[in-house]
Amino acid sequence: MIDEQQVAITDSEWELMRAVWTLKRVSSRQLITIMEEERQWADSTTKTLLRRLIKKGAITPVGDARPYDYVPAVQEQASMDAAAVRLFDQMCAMRAGSAVAAVINSRELSQADIAQLQQILQEKAKTAPQMVACNCLPAGMGENCMSEGDDVDGQR
Amino acid sequence: MIDEQQVAITDSEWELMRAVWTLKRVSSRQLITIMEEERQWADSTTKTLLRRLIKKGAITPVGDARPYDYVPAVQEQASMDAAAVRLFDQMCAMRAGSAVAAVINSRELSQADIAQLQQILQEKAKTAPQMVACNCLPAGMGENCMSEGDDVDGQR
DNA sequence: CCAATTAGTTTACAACTGTAAACTTAAAAA
DNA sequence: TTTTTAAGTTTACAGTTGTAAACTAATTGG
Numbered sequence: 001m002i003d004e005q006q007v008a009i010t011d012s013e014w015e016l017m018r019a020v021w022t023l024k025r026v027s028s029r030q031l032i033t034i035m036e037e038e039r040q041w042a043d044s045t046t047k048t049l050l051r052r053l054i055k056k057g058a059i060t061p062v063g064d065a066r067p068y069d070y071v072p073a074v075q076e077q078a079s080m081d082a083a084a085v086r087l088f089d090q091m092c093a094m095r096a097g098s099a100v101a102a103v104i105n106s107r108e109l110s111q112a113d114i115a116q117l118q119q120i121l122q123e124k125a126k127t128a129p130q131m132v133a134c135n136c137l138p139a140g141m142g143e144n145c146m147s148e149g150d151d152v153d154g155q156r
Numbered sequence: 157m158i159d160e161q162q163v164a165i166t167d168s169e170w171e172l173m174r175a176v177w178t179l180k181r182v183s184s185r186q187l188i189t190i191m192e193e194e195r196q197w198a199d200s201t202t203k204t205l206l207r208r209l210i211k212k213g214a215i216t217p218v219g220d221a222r223p224y225d226y227v228p229a230v231q232e233q234a235s236m237d238a239a240a241v242r243l244f245d246q247m248c249a250m251r252a253g254s255a256v257a258a259v260i261n262s263r264e265l266s267q268a269d270i271a272q273l274q275q276i277l278q279e280k281a282k283t284a285p286q287m288v289a290c291n292c293l294p295a296g297m298g299e300n301c302m303s304e305g306d307d308v309d310g311q312r
Numbered sequence: 313c314c315a316a317t318t319a320g321t322t323t324a325c326a327a328c329t330g331t332a333a334a335c336t337t338a339a340a341a342a
Numbered sequence: 343t344t345t346t347t348a349a350g351t352t353t354a355c356a357g358t359t360g361t362a363a364a365c366t367a368a369t370t371g372g
Binding site for chain 4: 317319328338342
């Protein structure tokens with residue numbers, strides 16, 4: 001199913017999801033153990049989060065007998081991509097490039113990742129504009145968030 | 157001041173911030189007008205968000221007479237970078253590369269942005285590992301979220 | 313100087329989040 | 343088959359977020 005994109009996953013839910021994605025099929029017991037060891041969550045906490053994720057359709061219980069197992073109902077990569085794109089969508093378009101740079105700098109990437117990114121960039125360069133317009137204000141109020149000094153107020 | 161990084165800005169606050177960052181110094185009146193036109197917010201809504209942002213130190217009121225003006229107390233680029241890095245920090249390290257690719261693909265980047273990214277990647281390639289380890293489970297429970305099929309459960 | 317008008321401050325309130333206890337089955341052990 | 347234990351379901355509860363009304367204190371227009 002591809003209805004996933006809209007499932008909003010919160011910070012703590014994200015933690016649980018990662019375990020489910022990684023194990024592909026887990027019992028609540030395993031999840032409780034993992035989250036206890038990893039975040040010191042009380043078992044009830046894991047149970048609650050598991051329940052919420054099931055309700056919002058991010059996890060599906062499988063099996064017919066009592067100790068059910070749980071499997072992800074949304075893909076990890078797709079969820080990550082959506083979350084990342086969404087974040088960038090709410091920030092100034094003009095500064096996205098630098099933000100991406102910050103992310104890359106903060107992270108370890110494999111040779112393959114780098115190659116893929118270089119590939120994409122090279123392709124993108126062919127049609128890239130000289131400059132990306134700032135989209136921080138409603139049309140008409142044409143201002144640009146990068147004009148001049150990035151001042152940060154008084155106390156300096 | 158550089159204590160900024162930790163100021164957590166919520167989704168709607170982000171909208172207001174963008175206007176403040178762009179205008180550099182605004183009156184509440186201008187903000188109210190902008191947010192009304194851009195998000196159909198009631199004036200009280202803008203007032204509340206402005207107040208909350210002041211309280212959490214993201215905006216500073218300036219002036220001594222009554223109609224104060226407001227200026228950002230944290231830098232836009234730094235805030236964006238922090239938000240983006242934070243998001244990636246909570247997702248699987250092994251899949252960050254693809255997520256970055258998704259962001260790049262979803263976005264318009266300027267020639268300069270692309271050049272900068274290529275520069276960074278080239279540098280990073282020199283010491284990049286063959287593979288980035290999955291960090292989704294607590295140490296010891298060594299599993300890797302990318303082993304085999306990215307199945308998405310039943311209903312297909 | 314008094315009345316309108318604004319700008320700024322409090323209060324409101326439901327939904328969502330993080331965190332967890334309590335309760336109710338169903339399964340396993342005795 | 344009775345008791346224990348583990349799995350699943352409800353309820354709880356404070357703090358945050360989105361949204362906004364109400365109230366108070368300055369400003370400004372007469």
